[in-house]
Amino acid sequence: MSKDTTMRRRALLKTAGVGLLAATFPMPAIAQSMPELKWRLTSAVPKSLATLYGGGERLAKNVAEATGGRFQIQCFAGGEIVPGLQAFDAVSNGTVECGHTFTSYSIGRDPSFVFGTVLPFGLNPRQTYAWLVQGDGNTLLNDFFQRHNAYAIPAGNTGVQMGGWFRKEIKEAADLSGLKMRIPGLGGQILAKLGVVPQQLAGGDVYPSLERGTLDAAEWSSPIDDEKLGFVRVAKFYHFPGWWDCGTNMSLVVNLDKWRELPAVYKAVLHQASAEVNSWMQSKYDAENPAALRRLIVAGAMLKPFPKDVMEKCFQAAQETYAEIAATNPTFKKFLDSYSAFRRDQYAWWQVAEYSFDTFMIQQRNRL
């Protein structure tokens, strides 16, 4: 390019810029496409789970900033206006316009709800997002959620979680027999096949039950969240990985009538605000977990991988559980078929560049 052309281009850009700034704007179009709007968001979690709850607040902040404050979303913690486990229902029935939740909390209605969150022994966090947005994951989900008057967008991931806190070390699959463990959802159903007695307890009840010994084990989240509940003081064995929370997705769930009424601009803003939260939440867990894990080890946590026979028997039990559900639930089967095909492909590729690089770097970690 000649210097003359470059200079002409710059002059042109400058003129154009001034022209544009002084232009008159089509006001009625703006007003229609970006009306002032106030929504309420109910989160599935309490404020103490700062990264999960913070995802909803960040989403609201993103939306406000991208719309100059015209679209405002007020956030409520789980329990403030709706109990955390009922966030999806509150969206579905129109009590609130939207929620930030794990759709798997609605597993009691239909096990298919887990596909909006995570399938035990499923896709890892990055693969989960790929299935949702590039595979047919989110399309299948929204076909399904439509029956429940809701529309979902991925908006957060925790990464692979830990396996939780155990009063006694798990050395073989037989050690699971009769174990009273706080573990909700499909993970609990699968572990029940190995003799675990799954318990449903709210966060605040877990610590005293572990301390008294009425509970033998409890899974919660990853180091930064687990640390807050102080489990290390009453159950030292910290097993991993949390194969039932291996890529746990959080969703922005919007009441479908409210979604349909939304101008196209706001739909786009919600999608992009959620995508930002998705990366932000994962990166926050990634950034904060290393130091939290170190602190937990200093506090006495005994870091232990689940033995191989435990992992393999649980994997087998998971496959059986899915086959049983799919046999009587065609929606679950439809999800499972899509998800399983994607999963087969993903690990075949993951083992090549990603995994071999991680392997080498982990081997070098004392030289880093």
Place this chain on the structure above:
Amino acid sequence: MSKDTTMRRRALLKTAGVGLLAATFPMPAIAQSMPELKWRLTSAVPKSLATLYGGGERLAKNVAEATGGRFQIQCFAGGEIVPGLQAFDAVSNGTVECGHTFTSYSIGRDPSFVFGTVLPFGLNPRQTYAWLVQGDGNTLLNDFFQRHNAYAIPAGNTGVQMGGWFRKEIKEAADLSGLKMRIPGLGGQILAKLGVVPQQLAGGDVYPSLERGTLDAAEWSSPIDDEKLGFVRVAKFYHFPGWWDCGTNMSLVVNLDKWRELPAVYKAVLHQASAEVNSWMQSKYDAENPAALRRLIVAGAMLKPFPKDVMEKCFQAAQETYAEIAATNPTFKKFLDSYSAFRRDQYAWWQVAEYSFDTFMIQQRNRL
């Protein structure tokens, strides 16, 4: 909550909704915060690299949709108005308002530019994003880019790439000696310590050079991109991992004067649009690479990990290279210190939940 309260709340929400839709809008405020604006974006890559080039187009589409078309960005492929390698310079000197590029292309100016893209044997893709947005990565980068009149936002990642195509299998580090390999940047500098003669060739020149044998090897990208250039027909050995492209970040780079002039709403929109592209690009590579790799194997690719001694000698050469650069370049040293500390922490944590889960799933892949 009583049913009465719920009903009152719903009635209230409905009334509020109608009221808001009928409200009058502060037009001048909207016009000021969201003026009509037309920018040009120059991409570092040709349209044939559909996922990389597509990232820029998706960014522009995101911005247009989130602003109701008031902020328009027109995309140009590398070479259309500015050569691909000069995208950053064109932004810096104001030829265009913004670019979508690998800042490492400016390594000739200062090796510190690599930290905006990837450091060989560095953070993996997810860790890279965590360093950029939760660590001090992007803050350090923008302090640095300020000197070059630019502002950067992460906007895409390729995942860990492949090691490239070799006419002869690399069985030990000695096989690298005298090897003429197309590999730009720091990766080439590091390999030169093992005797590789790095070549800088544009994409279109690589295939004929490999075919004639004037080139022994070439690194490019990951399966979906590599497939398009047909390397498998002239160099069968497909080594991995591409340790020099282990979490390659693409950036939206904005001319700093233009950035500063931008209303706050548009700054927020650019940040969120870029974050969406970041996840989208990674997920697109994740979704498309498995089938591309399968097709390459059918076409005759011999998939080979780099031998351990090659990896270890390259790792050692990388550490030496960084120490040499840091000794005379305080900016590079500042980046390296932040990056290295973050990397140490990341792999210490990564080996626990993430890596142990991936390991188990890869072992089960014939049962998936």
